[in-house]
Amino acid sequence: MAGLNLDLIGLQLFAGLALGAIYVLFAIGLSLIFGMLTVVNFAHGAFYMVGAYVGLYVLMLGGNFWICLVAVPLAVGLFGMLVERLLIRRLYRRGIDYPLLLTFGLSYVMVELVRIAFGKIGYPFDTPELLQGAVNIGVGYFPLYRLFVIGATAAVLLCLWLFLERTRFGLIIRAGARDSQIVRVLGVDISRIWLIVFGIGTAIAGFAGLLAAPLQGVIPEMGSTILAEAFVVTVVGGMGSIGGAVLAGLLVGIVISLSSLFVPEMAKVSIFALMAIVLIVRPQGFFGRAGLMS
């Protein structure tokens, strides 16, 4: 194959990392929400898309990208908490199907509302000036903005880890994921915990949408493709496991990237092959808990 050398593979690996970073952010929220609330959030893609549009709106109001980095997760997280409080909370006792249907319908509503507010054809989203251009990372030129995406994802992961491992609140969340009954018996208001977890999950999804916006522009349908791929990530990593989401997200990104080097027609399909293999060998994913769905 023409031009195949270590440099090219290195460059593809970096491309895969950048690709995977967005998957990681998206899948963490999904996994958190499923692990804690046992809710399959089909609207997660819509929250991702809303994050991108909120960023667009902030830019329209005269802000800059750096303000967006703070404003978007706050806004989307608040919106997520609103949704949890008003809509999803009522369906907790009814098993796994009802919240799933609700979020599924919600995704349609959110996409349509955005279409009404912002039009159907979408907008370009400019890379912030400071992050434009390509840098030489040793193996070749790589877009600076994608390096930023990798960095931002690492930062978010670090914050999340610190929050979960080092704060009391994080402890409660981890306990609640283990066994919500006992946590309730111990006098903790589990519904408040779930509210906050849903907020955090959707906030991270919105943040991922903002990061993805300069890469491909902003359209109302941007959430649906990534949702399908992100489900692969959560299944491979294990539903409910954050570590699994991180590992699987990066793995999926790298698999897509490398397979497009060797068998380009199979690149998008390769991740589903990966999912099939993992499901056969280890049905609960890398770090998932066996029997979670029953």
Place this chain on the structure above:
Amino acid sequence: MTTRVSKSRSISRRRLLTTAGVGAAIAASPFRISPLRAEEANIKIGFPVPLTGPYGTEAQDQVRAAQLAVAQFNDAGGLGGRKAELVVRDDKLNPGEAATRTLELVEKEKVNFVVGSLSAAVQLAINNVTKERGIIFNSISQSDAINQVPDFSRFTFHEALNPHMTSGAVGRYAFPKFGKKVAFLTADYAFGHEMVRGFLEVGKAFNIENLGDFRHPIGTTDFSTLLPRIQALKPDILCISNFGRDQQIALRQATDFGIKKTTQIIVPVLSHGSRVAAGPQAFEGVIGGCSFYWGIEDKFASTKAFNDAFRKMYNGKLPTDYGALGYGGVRAVLSAVKNAGSVDTDKVIAALEALKYDYYKGPQYYRKCDHQSVQSVLIIRSKSKGLRNESDVFEVISTEEPNEAHLRTCEELSHKA
């Protein structure tokens, strides 16, 4: 006092008034049965275009421009007083939907002619319906297949450019200028394949070296897995054959990866809508072809007239490339109707074949064997500085004059001489 019953044979005044009143009411109501002769009905032109979907902006431009053509025809008196009417339908960029809408236009609306569509697959679906029903169809978007057997029929006309002409013109401009090593990034469907084929054919004359054709599915949002590989090949020219949103994203990401530093990017069709949607940065320095740009009004009086009329009708907006095709397609059909003096299909076909016209971009005519409109191809480059107005996004750097030699020969397309 006895009342005299009048048994008069004359109609009583009350009855007369009542009858007259009812008669007047019926005459004024929309339900009157009036003996309308068939020739008095409007000349209907069916116009299926993808109003919803990724090419919605281009489609709406086509509708606007087509309505201008109809308005001009009607204002000039129509066909001896008989007016034309545009019947627009949304084909949703889907061949099945387009076929259904076209059937509806033909059977229910009883259109006399059909003009339309964007995207190769969709126009072929429309053509299948119209040629079966014997209705003239003037296609206004790119396709190689529509000129050739078996898709072609004597009812099929093609106002737009085809990939062979477009890639040929861009190739003839770019290959001698920028170098011999060419890589291709192509959308994996008919449009992409036809463009690459055109480029490779033209490239033979310039001895280009084909570094590889990298295909991507339509709707790809991330090219980061293909671009490093393309960059590693160090091409002189990167030819990106895709359209709409795919083109916007590919150009943006190619810019991000710094490909423009070492490589000239050419595209077969530089769409006005995409350039406006994606912004100047992504399109900076990109060279491509197009069928029309409002800026050539300095060169052709017909362009100036078209621009002015469009501006007047649409509040100062200027027509785009695809919009102009909507105008040209409809206007050519209506002119042929006027020349033929009737809407009879055979007469209009003959009139179209004989038509020599200059409606918006300079001289054009339909070649007899495949009804392809022989016309100029503009080579344009995106502009990012010194924009005079919001539509001033391109500069025309070269024009390939209308020349049948740039089309594939009639024999190649399997037309019998």
